[in-house]
Amino acid sequence: MISLTEETFTKMFEEALLEVLGEIPDGVGFDSRFSDLKIDSLSRLEVMTILEGRLQTRVDDSMLQKIDSGRDMFLLLTGTPIKEDA
Amino acid sequence: MTVEVVVTGVGAISAIGDDAAASHDALVAGRCGIQVRPGTDVAGARPTLQAAIGDGSAIGATRLEQRKWDRATAFAMHAARGAWAMAGAPAVDPERLAVAVSGAFPGYLSLMRIVEDFAAKGSFALTAASIPRTMVNAQAVNIAIELGARGGSYAPNSACASASDAIALGYRLIVSGEADVVVVGGADAPLHPVMLAGFQAMRALSGNIGEPHLASRPLDRRRDGFVMGEGAGVLVLEALDFARSRQAKPMAMLRGFGATSDGHHLVAPHPGGVAASSAMRKALERAGVGRHEVTAISAHCTGTPVGDAAESTAITRLFGAHTGGIAVTATKSAIGHTIGASGALAAVLACCGLQERVVAPVLGFHESDPGVELDIVHGSPRYLSVDRKQVSLVNAFGFGGQNVSLCFSEP
Numbered sequence: 001m002i003s004l005t006e007e008t009f010t011k012m013f014e015e016a017l018l019e020v021l022g023e024i025p026d027g028v029g030f031d032s033r034f035s036d037l038k039i040d041s042l043s044r045l046e047v048m049t050i051l052e053g054r055l056q057t058r059v060d061d062s063m064l065q066k067i068d069s070g071r072d073m074f075l076l077l078t079g080t081p082i083k084e085d086a
Numbered sequence: 087m088t089v090e091v092v093v094t095g096v097g098a099i100s101a102i103g104d105d106a107a108a109s110h111d112a113l114v115a116g117r118c119g120i121q122v123r124p125g126t127d128v129a130g131a132r133p134t135l136q137a138a139i140g141d142g143s144a145i146g147a148t149r150l151e152q153r154k155w156d157r158a159t160a161f162a163m164h165a166a167r168g169a170w171a172m173a174g175a176p177a178v179d180p181e182r183l184a185v186a187v188s189g190a191f192p193g194y195l196s197l198m199r200i201v202e203d204f205a206a207k208g209s210f211a212l213t214a215a216s217i218p219r220t221m222v223n224a225q226a227v228n229i230a231i232e233l234g235a236r237g238g239s240y241a242p243n244s245a246c247a248s249a250s251d252a253i254a255l256g257y258r259l260i261v262s263g264e265a266d267v268v269v270v271g272g273a274d275a276p277l278h279p280v281m282l283a284g285f286q287a288m289r290a291l292s293g294n295i296g297e298p299h300l301a302s303r304p305l306d307r308r309r310d311g312f313v314m315g316e317g318a319g320v321l322v323l324e325a326l327d328f329a330r331s332r333q334a335k336p337m338a339m340l341r342g343f344g345a346t347s348d349g350h351h352l353v354a355p356h357p358g359g360v361a362a363s364s365a366m367r368k369a370l371e372r373a374g375v376g377r378h379e380v381t382a383i384s385a386h387c388t389g390t391p392v393g394d395a396a397e398s399t400a401i402t403r404l405f406g407a408h409t410g411g412i413a414v415t416a417t418k419s420a421i422g423h424t425i426g427a428s429g430a431l432a433a434v435l436a437c438c439g440l441q442e443r444v445v446a447p448v449l450g451f452h453e454s455d456p457g458v459e460l461d462i463v464h465g466s467p468r469y470l471s472v473d474r475k476q477v478s479l480v481n482a483f484g485f486g487g488q489n490v491s492l493c494f495s496e497p
Contacts, residue, residue: 022149043150045214053210 002057004078006030013070016050030070048073089261092329092336092497094176095322096434097168097271099161100421101137101315104144105168109431110438113420113446114467118299120313120422123277134282135292135301137315137422153215155228156196158189161318161427162225162273163232165434169269170233173322174334182266184237184259185230186252187320189274190245190426190484191281193220198278226252229269229320237265243426245484246386247345248272249319250429253492254343256323266328271430273318282314288353290390302423303450304387304416305394305462312388315422319430321437336497338437341375341477344368348487355393355483359400365489366404366479373493377408379477381470382445384432386481387416388423397481398458413468414460419449429482433492436478440496443470 010030017024020043028037034044045064051073052058059067059076067073074080096106101119103109112119119137145164147155155163166187176183196219203211218224223241230239238259242251249272256268285291292311294301302313321340329336344365350356370377383401387394402409417432418424424431439445444467451464470476477495 020150020153022152039150042154042214042218046153049213053207053213056210 002055002077004074006074009074010070012051012054013073016047016054019050020046032069034068089263090326091257091260091323091340092326093321093338093340093437093494094324094329094334094336095169095171095173096337096437097165097172097320098318098431098434099139099144099164100317100424100431101139102420106434106438109421110435113417113435114444116447116449118420118449119315120298120301122295122298133295135295135298135313136277137313138277139316154218156193156219156224157275158192158194158273158318159224159228161275161316162187162271162320163228165271165273165318165320166229166269169320169322176267176322176324176332176334178267180234180236182237183233183235184239184256184265184268185226185233185235186240186242186255186259186268186270187225187229187272188241188243188248188252188426189225189272190243190248191274191276192222192224192241194276194281195278196220198280225273233269235269244488245486246423246425246428247482247484247488247490248426250433250480250482250490250492251345253321253340253430253433254345254490257340257343260323260325266325268323269320270323271318271320271434272427274425274427275316276425277314277316285314292389300450302389302419304385304389304419304448305398305414305454305460306451307453307455309389309391309394311390312418312423315424317421317424317431318427319434321430321433338440338494339497341493341495342369342372343493344372344491346489348489350487353485355396356487357396357399359396359403361487362397362400362481362483362489363403365491366400366481369479369491369493375477375493375495377405379475380405380408380412380479381474381476382413382415382439382478384436384478384480385414385416386428386483388418393483395455397483398455398460401460410459410461412461413445413463413470415445415463416448417446419451429480429490429492432480432482433494436480436494440476440478440494443472443476444468445470
């Protein structure tokens, strides 16, 4: 668990997304669902591993499948339970 | 029933051209892609000769693709897209579409980058795409994914004969009836200081820094080693009947291949060229082509004293009295030695040459070794007679004694 503001993480997330995609599509941001971004699972994992590298931490493998957005990543990294979709 | 194999599309990228046609035009025009570039040791103090492609912007890969592809994979994809478009994007049952594409050192640059990053930053330097970039079969599977090929994807590795083995495998898949269309060839991008230093340590590279345009001079008596290059060549092979059924116009026929092993030495060719000669003989036998019918040979000759001498001996051993009637060329004088891709690039360029009935000159060639009586094309391109069916052998030999000869002809 790490100490991180949402603002700081949002900036890091957008940088990681830019690094992987080359550009950030209109309307895509911190709360966008990866499943809506039309990027494959490897690219999603790329974003995650870039952020892990920047933050020098690892997300527990068992939690990875629950991540579907930048916010999910932020919550996981800061130790806040991710809300399951109804 | 005999199944015949035709070439309906070719694609390439090399130090002298961003596609097959541009590479062939530059080759025939005698353009040399070799330059002096930064050095091989840690301080960069020792300059090297390289036949490099540049920043690769001609490939036009997206950022997502760049992150997943090694430089060699990007070359292979670019060449495959060119070949597939030229073939008219055949509508083929996915289960009868296969891919056989490989280099000698697939993923090498990416692997070296990962090692360097790991040494500097530890495990966090690696990302999810690190390993996929280094996969030995990355070229073949990325092409298979893009084309939706489900008839098998293969990445044979046989050093500098890798791509020629891939082409031979494609031929086998079609002749055996397993596939209607096979995308074949290979790519390599080995221009890294460690790779160059390794070949320097073997005394395999030319040291003619002062005259880059004369550094790679296959078959010339003053040759002193090869110049490393990078690039890709890809061909679309089809069963002749399948090509006819879709009104595709073949640019060449792949008549056969021969593959042998020296069983002799880890890096030196057999000085008598026995197995290399056998590879050419088997290619002709499989093709049903007589020795007197061969009009051109694209030799593997890289410019090393020992290797070129062995291949000269192998050619003379097989063709005997017919040797003098065959126009011999060697692409590496212009595009360097592209290692595992060299056989595919030579095959692509030979197919272009068959279409235009021309054999490109060996740059920097002035004089043969004493006693060698090959008809080496030099000075200017050789335009061949329209009265005779053109048949070209394309040789590729690799460390370990890997010998592959491909036999192409006009359709």
